[in-house]
Amino acid sequence: MGAPLFSPLTLRGLTIPNRVVVGPMCQYSAVNGDASDWHLMHLGQYAKSGAGLVITESAHVEPIGRITHGCLGLYSDANEEALGRVVDFCHTHGTAKLGVQLSHAGRKGSTRLPWEGRAAPLDAEGWDTVGASGQPRAEGWPRPAPLDNAGMDRVRRAHVDAVTRAARIGFDLVELVMAHGYLLHEFLSPLSNHRTDTHGGDLNNRMRFPLSVFTAMRAAWPKDKPFGVRVSATDWVDGGWTPDNTIVLANALKKLGCDYVAVSTGGLSLDQKIALGEGHQISFAARIRKAAGLPVMAMGMIEDPLHANRIIDDGDADMVALARAMLSDPHWPWRAAAALGEDVNYPSQYLRGYRSKWLRERRATPSQ
Ligand SMILES: Cc1cc2nc3c(=O)[nH]c(=O)nc-3n(C[C@H](O)[C@H](O)[C@H](O)COP(=O)(O)O)c2cc1C
Known part of the structure; x- marks a missing residue:
C-alpha cells in the first residue's frame, strides 16, 4: 500500500491527487486588489510543485475588507481578470488543483504592509x-x-459576488475565512462580539451571520465543487472561542453543505497564549474530524514528511497544509515523495532534477 500522504482525495466532483496542500499566504503584492506578475510566479511555482492543492492568499470581498493596500481582492472586474490570468497560468503549466481563499478583514483591516x-x-x-x-x-x-x-x-452580498467571480474564472475549490480574528471570527468570538441584537449573546446568535454568509455563498458556488471553511479552533484566551464551540460550528456547517474544515487557531486577541510546537494544532483538527465527521485540513509547523504522512495515516486529518516549509523549500512534495518512496507529478522540463526518479535510475544502472 502506498503512503497515505500521496493518496488521492475526492471532495464532491474534485479529485485532489494527493493530500499535500500549499496553504494560503498573503503576499501584499496586489495593486488595487489586482493580482500581479508576482502572483503568477508565486502561485505558478507551487502549481508545479507536486502538491495536490494550492490555495491562494486571502482574496478580499470588498476594498475596506482588505488587510493592507497590497492585499488581493475579488470585488471588481479588474480583480477578476487579473486573478483569472493566474488561474489559467497555473492550470496550464501545473498539476495542482487551485483553491481561492475568500475573506473580509473586519477590524483587522487598514494595516501597514508587514515589512513596513x-x-x-x-x-x-x-x-x-x-x-x-x-x-x-x-x-x-x-x-x-x-x-x-x-x-x-x-x-x-460582497461574499456572494466574490464567490461568483471565483467560479467564473475556474477555481476548483473555495475556502471561506472564519478564522484569525477577521470579520466572521469577530462575530463568533465572545471576546469581540458584544452585540445585543440577534447576532450577539449566545453561541447560536453569534454563529447566525457567519452561517448566513456561508449559506448564501454555497448557493452561488457550483454544486460539484468543494467548499471549505477555515476556523480558529481556539482563541487561546480564557473566556474566548473554544474547541467545543468549533465542533458546534463544524456540525452546523456540515448540515449546510460544507465539505471540509481547515483547522487553525488564534489571531483574534493580543492576549492569546499559544502553546507552540511541531504540529501544535493537529489535536484540534483530529477532535473536530471525529466529532463532526467532516474532512479536515491540519496545519501549523508541519515540516517533516514522515510526520505529515503519519497525520493522514493516523486519521487525524484528511489533508495537511504547509506554508512556511513551502516558502523555504518550494519542491517540498518532491522531497516528501522521495522520503516515502512515492511519486508525484513533476514537469517534464524538470525531469533530470527529480530526486526519487534519479535515485531509482541510479539503482537500476549501478555501474554509473
Ligand atoms: C507569509 C504568510 C502569509 C499568510 N497568509 C495567510 C492567509 O492569507 N490566509 C490564511 O488563512 N493564513 C495565512 N497564513 C497562515 C498559513 O496559511 C499557515 O496556516 C500558518 O503559517 C501555519 O502553517 P506553517 O507552520 O506551515 O507556516 C499565512 C502565513 C504566512 C507565513
Missing part, C-alpha cells in the same frame, strides 16, 4: 473599518463601525 511595521494600523492612507462590534483590535487601533442590518446585507 508588523500589524501596525495605517495612518494617513487608512480607511474606516467595520466589525461585529465597536471595540478596536487593541489600544491605538481604529474603532470599527459595528455592522447594522444593511451593512451585513452588503457584506454578505
